[in-house]
Amino acid sequence: MKKKANPKQSVKQLQTSSAAQAAYVKSLKTREQRIILIRIILLLVLVGAWEIGARTGALNAFVFSSPWRMTKTFWDMTADGSLFLHIGITLGETLLSFLITMLIGIATAVLLWCSRSLSDVLEPYVVMLNSLPKSALAPVLIVWLGNNIRTIIVAAVSVAVFGCIMTLYTGFREMDEDKLKLIRTLGGGKREIVAKVLIPGSIPLIVSSMKVNIGLCLVGVIIGEFLAANCGLGYLIIYGSQVFKLDLVMMSIVILCVISAGLYLGVNALEREFGKEQK
Amino acid sequence: MRPVLELSQVSFSYHLREREVLALKDVSFHVDAGEFVAIVGPSGCGKSTLLSMIAGLISPGNGIIRVDGLSPVHTVNLIGYMLQKDHLLEWRRMFDNMCLGLEIRGINDKKHQDGVRQMMSAYGLEQFAESYPSALSGGMRQRAALIRTLALEPELLLLDEPFSALDYLTRLEVGDDIGQIIRKTRKTALLVTHDLSEAISLADRIIVLTGRPGTVKCVIDVGFPEQVRTSLQRRNSPEFSGHFNRVWTALNNTECEVGQNEKES
Numbered sequence: 047m048k049k050k051a052n053p054k055q056s057v058k059q060l061q062t063s064s065a066a067q068a069a070y071v072k073s074l075k076t077r078e079q080r081i082i083l084i085r086i087i088l089l090l091v092l093v094g095a096w097e098i099g100a101r102t103g104a105l106n107a108f109v110f111s112s113p114w115r116m117t118k119t120f121w122d123m124t125a126d127g128s129l130f131l132h133i134g135i136t137l138g139e140t141l142l143s144f145l146i147t148m149l150i151g152i153a154t155a156v157l158l159w160c161s162r163s164l165s166d167v168l169e170p171y172v173v174m175l176n177s178l179p180k181s182a183l184a185p186v187l188i189v190w191l192g193n194n195i196r197t198i199i200v201a202a203v204s205v206a207v208f209g210c211i212m213t214l215y216t217g218f219r220e221m222d223e224d225k226l227k228l229i230r231t232l233g234g235g236k237r238e239i240v241a242k243v244l245i246p247g248s249i250p251l252i253v254s255s256m257k258v259n260i261g262l263c264l265v266g267v268i269i270g271e272f273l274a275a276n277c278g279l280g281y282l283i284i285y286g287s288q289v290f291k292l293d294l295v296m297m298s299i300v301i302l303c304v305i306s307a308g309l310y311l312g313v314n315a316l317e318r319e320f321g322k323e324q325k
Numbered sequence: 326m327r328p329v330l331e332l333s334q335v336s337f338s339y340h341l342r343e344r345e346v347l348a349l350k351d352v353s354f355h356v357d358a359g360e361f362v363a364i365v366g367p368s369g370c371g372k373s374t375l376l377s378m379i380a381g382l383i384s385p386g387n388g389i390i391r392v393d394g395l396s397p398v399h400t401v402n403l404i405g406y407m408l409q410k411d412h413l414l415e416w417r418r419m420f421d422n423m424c425l426g427l428e429i430r431g432i433n434d435k436k437h438q439d440g441v442r443q444m445m446s447a448y449g450l451e452q453f454a455e456s457y458p459s460a461l462s463g464g465m466r467q468r469a470a471l472i473r474t475l476a477l478e479p480e481l482l483l484l485d486e487p488f489s490a491l492d493y494l495t496r497l498e499v500g501d502d503i504g505q506i507i508r509k510t511r512k513t514a515l516l517v518t519h520d521l522s523e524a525i526s527l528a529d530r531i532i533v534l535t536g537r538p539g540t541v542k543c544v545i546d547v548g549f550p551e552q553v554r555t556s557l558q559r560r561n562s563p564e565f566s567g568h569f570n571r572v573w574t575a576l577n578n579t580e581c582e583v584g585q586n587e588k589e590s
Contacts, residue, residue: 224412227408229429232473242428
């Protein structure tokens with residue numbers, strides 16, 4: 047019997063509220079602003095210290111690079127357009143493997159949920175494959191699939207998919223038995239249960255597993271690119287380290303940081319989109 | 326007249342690895358068309374199992390169940406089942422929730438949807454059609470669950486303690502409402518409950534089950550004067566306490582002394 051407060055109403059209450067309430071809201075806002083400010087200062091201090099260290103010789107700029115040198119590399123590669131190719135390849139591979147992971151993950155978890163015998167038989171294998179360090183598979187994948195994008199995609203999917211299956215399957219198992227009974231009393235079978243209750247009722251679970259998997263797919267793509275690529279950020283990092291262009295390596299790592307944050311925020315936005323529907 | 330529901334010598338056991346638990350033993354009774362029958366019994370006497378068997382969700386170990394003369398496996402479409410909780414799906418709007426059964430049976434057409442809309446306005450839910458279940462009170466949710474069940478136009482309604490998850494006041498109110506709805510639409514209903522006053526305030530007959538293994542101890546006719554109709558009127562009528570005592574005695578005595586309808590003919 048919970049009743050959600052009407053958002054419009056609460057805004058109204060805010061406007062007509064007392065001075066104490068206004069002061070409280072103001073103090074909350076001040077705190078938020080202060081946190082953002084400190085975050086920015088922290089970033090500037092770190093970058094500044096790095097740059098000064100490199101310039102004064104406290105840090106060996108050849109090994110550690112420096113923000114200025116990274117920026118220069120960034121501009122050079124932006125100018126000839128090659129950087130966007132590498133970023134685009136890595137992003138594309140990540141999204142593709144993420145899509146494949148989610149599809150295989152959901153389909154397999156539903157299948158396991160539908161057949162108790164199948165899940166009992168396969169459980170130890172899934173657990174084993176999940177905890178296997180997938181980077182160990184990469185050399186084998188190159189031999190099997192060749193020095194190409196297929197290897198990278200398969201490597202990325204293999205990093206994420208088993209955990210995804212296990213998370214979703216465990217979540218599916220916790221679905222309220224009575225909701226399943228409800229569908230059966232209304233005349234539905236397994237198919238209706240999956241379509242009307244299991245999947246729609248597991249959207250929050252699926253989205254939270256997406257948050258984990260988008261990051262894991264990026265890890266898998268970089269592993270794959272280390273070994274089997276001639277473009278992409280993973281390739282830039284390996285190539286850069288081999289020819290001692292540490293500016294290139296560090297710049298690629300910084301770009302990876304930005305990409306992973308961006309992907310995470312993307313899934314977060316998706317979650318809010320789904321979340322507000324049911325309120 | 327052929328009874329809508331007929332059980333003869335129905336038994337059921339649960340199977341565990343260590344042992345077998347006999348939940349129901351030789352249960353026989355029948356429910357005629359338009360009748361409202363309540364089953365009461367101590368907890369764990371297999372009341373809910375009985376409903377699951379009648380609904381065709383599990384098959385009886387022994388004995389015969391006939392719904393409209395057919396085995397429950399073939400009569401899923403004749404039966405409306407109300408569970409303890411409303412189980413409205415939180416991600417669906419109220420109207421879509423009430424059409425869930427229609428969707429599943431592939432009859433989500435204009436005609437049936439109009440039926441749902443009519444019931445919604447009759448039971449005071451029309452302004453909530455586009456709301457999500459979380460916006461509604463427990464009583465309204467349970468009414469919506471009833472509409473979801475009635476939308477399928479069932480011949481036989483099975484009510485599995487449908488008010489037990491509600492607070493006491495809502496329970497009286499919704500019990501009264503739902504009782505009247507069922508009477509008005511002349512549905513045949515079988516209610517399972519452990520609340521004796523609820524059973525007496527709603528049913529025409531009460532079947533008293535023994536503790537595990539559950540078997541029919543006796544059947545008590547609940548008669549009220551003509552002018553006493555709703556369940557609240559029943560609760561206030563002088564006959565109420567007499568019926569209550571008879572059911573109470575029947576439940577607690579090892580021998581059934583009530584003497585009425587002791588065996589189904």
